[in-house]
Amino acid sequence: MKKKLLIVGLLVLALALGTTSNALASKGKVQIAYVEWACAVASANVVKAVLQEKLGYEVELTSVSAAAMWQAIASGDVDGMTTAWLPVTHGHYLKRFENRLEDLGVNLDGAGIGLVVPTYVTIDSIDEMNAHADKFEGRIVGIDPGAGIMSKTEEAIKEYGLSNFTLVESTGAMMTAVLRDKIRNNEWVAVTGWSPHWKFATWDLKYLEDPKGIYGGAEQIHTIVRKGLKEDMPEVYHVMDNFNWTLADIGEVQGWNAEGADPYDSGKRWIEENPEKVKAWLP
Known part of the structure; x- marks a missing residue:
């Protein structure tokens, strides 16, 4: 009798865990575009880790060119990105697409x-x-x-x-x-x-010094999302709106990646080692 009860209990637990897993998976897929730059790989994977590990979304990262990244967000084909270099480097993209996407502001200063x-x-x-x-x-x-x-x-x-x-x-x-x-x-x-x-x-x-100022002064890295993300996925919007870190933070993740670590593993490691910063990003 005890053995039967144990088996039933295990089945109930398995069903409960399966239901929980399905509930998390049902929150939907988030698509983030990035360019194969060290900074973009680091930030995209940290945000992916937060959305997947802390909130239960499925996140797909898509590597594209800078021009395609901006175009994809403006057309609504992807949900957002974490690597918009402004006001100089990507200024022409922002000017072209600003009415078709949303700039959530700075996530990194001193670039x-x-x-x-x-x-x-x-x-x-x-x-x-x-x-x-x-x-x-x-x-x-x-x-x-x-x-x-x-x-x-x-x-x-x-x-x-x-x-x-x-x-x-x-x-x-x-x-x-x-x-x-x-x-x-x-x-x-x-x-x-x-x-x-x-x-x-x-x-x-x-x-090299740039006396003509072609490259501009200090840059900032912004988070950009598609129109309608706030209404469609308010939790995702909240995380991306609040995501911000420092040069030391991103440098640490970049260093792990440069040493051969899997970028997503680096993202998971960083969020586990910085719980207070991550907590401030969460809904």
């Missing part, structure tokens, strides 16, 4: 973009580059062509008269791979760079 070189490079300003084009092999190593920093670098080449240079399209991973190889050989190299990024913790780097 910036520019041309980055190893500290052993003996020049300090962009306007000195032409005189040393041979040492740079006439190249500025960039990232994906749709990135705002690429259009700004094309502008810099024009404004500074860098006629001896070509902007090379690649990816964030390829850019850092080239940087790594050049540093190993103590060779000159210039790359499109931004902060926050784990490369600054890995190597001794510096931004």
Whole structure:
């Protein structure tokens, strides 16, 4: 008799757990777009971890170009993103789509973009580059062509008269791979760079001065969502509206990822190690 009661009890418990799991799963799917940049990978996975682990949503991350990311949110094909660089880098995208999406404001202060070189490079300003084009092999190593920093670098080449240079399209991973190889050989190299990024913790780097102000001053990273998200998924909207962290926070996650950790595992680790910050984001 006791054995039968135990079996019945286990079945009831299994059904209850199954019901709970189904209830959580039934909260729906959230779609977040991101670009394969270290900062975007870190923030997207932290938000994914919060929505899945703390609130029970299913979250799908979609890697796209910067232009496609903005377009997808404006058209309502995805719910949001955590990596809008404003006011300079992505300013032209915001101007184009601002009436078709919602800017939830800053989630990270103190960001910036520019041309980055190893500290052993003996020049300090962009306007000195032409005189040393041979040492740079006439190249500025960039990232994906749709990135705002690429259009700004094309502008810099024009404004500074860098006629001896070509902007090379690649990816964030390829850019850092080239940087790594050049540093190993103590060779000159210039790359499109931004902060926050784990490369600054890995190597001794510096931004070249930008006296013409092409790259702007300090940037902020904003969270952008589609129109109607607040009405459709108020909990998701609340988290994304309240999500904010520091350069130290994102740098920690980027560091784990750079060491080979799975980005989602890094997101879960960070939210478990920072419960008070996460609590402030939750409904």
